[in-house]
Amino acid sequence: MKYIIAIIKPFKLDEVREALASLGVAGMTVSEVKGFGRQKGQTEIYRGAEYSTNMVPKVKIEVAASDGLTPQIVETIQAAARTESIGDGKIFVLDLGAATRIRTGEAGDTAL
């Protein structure tokens, strides 16, 4: 099992979600996050006081998947979230040790 974390542009969330649903991905966790990479933040000016906000708003998607489905998921997210400009985000894949469905107690791939 793998744990896939993708940081994407917020407005790309729906496209990614639809693309993953058509792959048969049954669930995901989404959070609104802030961070920075190569993309710089913007400057805000309040009555002449300038604040450069170094953090850019992004959306973080987390998906747990079987080893077999993982390459396709990564490829799908990459295709759906891409705008070809700086700040499109990153995808990380981690090994996932265990998974349990709370309602039934099922474990492993069947819990996903």
Place this chain on the structure above:
Amino acid sequence: MVAHKDMKGFTHMKRMIATAGGMLGSMMLSTAAWAQEAAAAVAETATDAAATAAAVVTEGPIKGSDPAFADAMAGMVDKGDTTWIIVSSVLVLMMSIPALALFYGGLVRTKNMLSVLMQVFMIVSIAALVWVSWGYSLAFTSGNEYVGGLSKAFLQGVDATTLAATFSNNVYIPEYAFIMFQMTFACITPALIVGAFAERVKFTPLMIFTVLWLTLAYFPIAHMVWYWAGPDFLVDAPTDYGKLWGMGALDFAGGTVVHINAGIAGLVGCLIVGKRVGFGKEATPPHSLTMTMIGASLLWVGWFGFNAGSNLEANGLAALAGINTFVATAAAAVAWCIIEQIHHGKPSLLGAVTGAVAGLVAITPASGFAAPMTSILLGFVAAAVCYLFVAVVKNKLKYDDTLDVFGVHCIGGIVGAIGTGIVADPALGGQGFFDYTVFPAVPGTYDMAAQVITQIKAVAITLVWSGAVSALLFYGLKLTIGLRPTEESEREGLDLSDHGERAYNY
């Protein structure tokens, strides 16, 4: 029934020229006859008036306690005027709560929102009590040039039949209406100050400061600027007025008394309280410009009560003050955005509403004197000068006037006060001033240069008086019970450390 000679005064008023006969009946006709119009009209009006009320008096003001005057005096109070002053009082209260509280609150960080709302709300409440206890008496009874007496402390001698003068001969409003209207000014002025040291002052010392500052700075300045014997009584008591009124300073609705007074107190306060923890290093952007826009818009609405209400009568001059308040504000908002577009490349909402408030402040002393077109120019100038102080000078000098009380209220107030000397000139379509030393009052001869110098002197006296009193009080409190919360409390936010509540619980 005695006509109390208490009023907020200016040295002008045109339409009352029609009350040449000093007659009851003339009031109904008075709004139609303007000073510039032919003397014949005046004579005609006087004749009509005389016919109406000849049975009571034939010349001179209706005053005194002689029962023969009772009927005539009863007719000196107009229900329209009374209604307008009561409505204006409510509008000005709305300027403090919620308008000013939201305008300021939106500009601080989330953790200090509730503290600003609470400070403004409680200052209003405390100031109202202080006003009826000794404030009204110190401001609007005869004393010396600098402060009134205590003869009406706790409103003794005031009842539903006592009257306050307006700016017209033989036109009065109920004294309670006048007290209530003026009370709202005493409530908002100390509340304006808190913006200068928002996010870093303890609640209790601020409330003590409010009581003392009202007593030592606001009431004396209000007395100096607005107290005079009234149009029907100045003839008999030609030296019964406050110092700045006697100098001939023009302040229609409180440029010196409210804005310069509060603005300089704010600057002194922010210097003595000191900078916020992390000032210049941590970002302190406004937490809700939505709140700020709501607050600024309600300020604009309420300001019609502030300025047009200050006419004390519902007539053409009240309408003039209203339209001037409307267009000067619009002009300043537009000017501020254009300057931002040029300076930063983007017009901002905060800039628009800040410009609007600067325009409101600047038109305040001029609202009943200027013409609409000169009001627009005043709005443009106020926006440019205030922008300079808020966006350039403050950043250069690095004083932490959190919400720009000095840059907007004091500087805008000074622009307005000096500008009043220019726009009031009848040569520019202004209203000039009235000579109340004769009955009925006549238009005075306007000398723009001399008036501007008088305005500058009035500004200087207000700056020195309020600045000195504020410095004394802030230092006194700093050295005794302290003004600042601990650094830990300040970092946590005043909402929790001072009030044990949060503005928002999501």
